[in-house]
Amino acid sequence: MTTWTDVPPATIADDDIQAMVERALIEDLGDGDVSAALVEDGPAKARIVCREEAVLCGTAWVEAAFHRLDPSVEVIWEATDGDSLRPDQTVARISGRTRALLSAERTALNFLQALSGTATVTRRYADALAGSQTRVLDTRKTLPGLRLAQKYAVRCGGGVNHRIGLFDAVMLKENHIAAAGSIAAAMRAARTRHPDLPLIVEVESLEQLQAVLDCGGATRALIDDFRLEDMHAAAELCAGKLPLEVSGSVTLERLPAIARTGVDFVSVGALTKHVRAVDFSMRFDNA
16 A cells, blocks of 8 residues: 655556556446447557646556557657646657547546646646745645545656555644644544654644644644744744644745745645646547
């Protein structure tokens, strides 16, 4: 099982990719592609073109979609995941059986468009933080069933993965702390039950942040909706003691100012939640 943060993009399991593609093809094909069945199933060639500036992500999903319908399909990539693309750039050339190319086209492009969209917006955030110590994190606000794929895309765009799910890190938020009675009680319970897991504690004031420092044992503190001056104070309070993550009202325009406060991470749900698909198309070659 994939676990805690900073998993390199190349380590995403092939079984996970195959399972996602299988579900998507079943959803699209049903009991057969009635349109593709109308054409002769001879050899064909096609190419995938990107219509706008973007960061490429999803090549393994594209290959899996075509190979699921025709194992003999050959996909030759002219760019790799994480590469910057220019408008009207050919990114792949494909050869295989006509019906397989037609039937797998939409599934392949859906993955490519969505994952490249996540990688592209992540690159914008990462570029805005260039030269600072602050890194951009994703969140659990992902499309259902595509969490590992989107977290892979975040890495391709230059971001860092937060926890994968509810199983691989303890994250104490406002309601956890209220239910436990105090920050200290919640942190003691976390360390007793899960001593080997990372422990992230969300705080809403500098006083709560001091309480986390006093307890000890946290992996990171998350400061939620702090003003810039309070971010500065929090960074000074935690300097050399505890990494700081900022969440809430984190926009591309605010990133430089947030980075100047000295915090270590910003977590941005928009990387995976507000997905705008990159414009890719596949065209058959007439020659």
